[in-house]
Amino acid sequence: MLKVKITAVGNSMGIILPKEALNKLKASKGDTLYLVDSPEGLILTPYQRDFEAQMKAAEKVMKKYRNAFHELAK
Numbered sequence: 001m002l003k004v005k006i007t008a009v010g011n012s013m014g015i016i017l018p019k020e021a022l023n024k025l026k027a028s029k030g031d032t033l034y035l036v037d038s039p040e041g042l043i044l045t046p047y048q049r050d051f052e053a054q055m056k057a058a059e060k061v062m063k064k065y066r067n068a069f070h071e072l073a074k
Contacts, residue, residue: 004015017025025046027033036043062069 006013027046
């Protein structure tokens, strides 16, 4: 378990993530991280929770309009 402290950042609050945490998250400066509510509490993750559902919806649309997308790609 890594311990972090809350610190003032301008008029807001923030935490500094140690290198070990950034390496485990595969995150670096400028990346977006998500706080996800779970039964265990909040989880910090680099993955958007509903991304898979969005991709399935996009694949459905692309399959339905495959010919139109093919023509537009010319």
